[in-house]
Each structure stands twice: as C-alpha cells, then as structure tokens.
Amino acid sequence: MDVKYDLSAYVRVLKMASTPSWEEFSQVALIAGAGVILVGFLGFLIFAVMSVLPGGV
Structure with missing residues (x-):
C-alpha cells in the first residue's frame, strides 16, 4: 500500500x-x-399482506 x-x-x-x-x-x-418513504411504504405493504394471509406474523 503506497500511503x-x-x-x-x-x-x-x-x-x-x-x-x-x-x-x-x-x-x-x-x-x-421520496426513496425512504417508498421503501417504508413497501415494507408496510408487505407486512399488511403477511398479516392477512393465514400463518402470517
């Protein structure tokens, strides 16, 4: 490494x-x-879908 x-x-x-x-x-x-809000909304959507499905969280 050449400092x-x-x-x-x-x-x-x-x-x-x-x-x-x-x-x-x-x-x-x-x-x-906007990117942070989009990723947060996507995470919330996944959580909501997993809560509704049988065997969810």
Missing part, C-alpha cells in the same frame, strides 16, 4: 469537491426522502 500516493489522491479529490448549491441540495434531499 503517499493514497494521500495525494485524497487531497486531489478534496480540492475538486465543492459544496452544493441550495437548489442542488434540496433536490437531492427530496429524492432521497
């Missing part, structure tokens, strides 16, 4: 990185929130 090379790669990435604008951040947060 000097790894550190220079990390520094190069940090120099290229920038903070997102408020518009970009809010769009990413909205999409991530």
Whole structure:
C-alpha cells in the first residue's frame, strides 16, 4: 500500500469537491426522502399482506 500516493489522491479529490448549491441540495434531499418513504411504504405493504394471509406474523 503506497500511503503517499493514497494521500495525494485524497487531497486531489478534496480540492475538486465543492459544496452544493441550495437548489442542488434540496433536490437531492427530496429524492432521497421520496426513496425512504417508498421503501417504508413497501415494507408496510408487505407486512399488511403477511398479516392477512393465514400463518402470517
């Protein structure tokens, strides 16, 4: 493992990185929130179906 090379790669990435604008951040947060809600709803749906079926939870 070449530590000097790894550190220079990390520094190069940090120099290229920038903070997102408020518009970009809010769009990413909205999409991530929609994904969380979708996965939660899907889990609830599976739970509801398993509760109704015989031998469910």
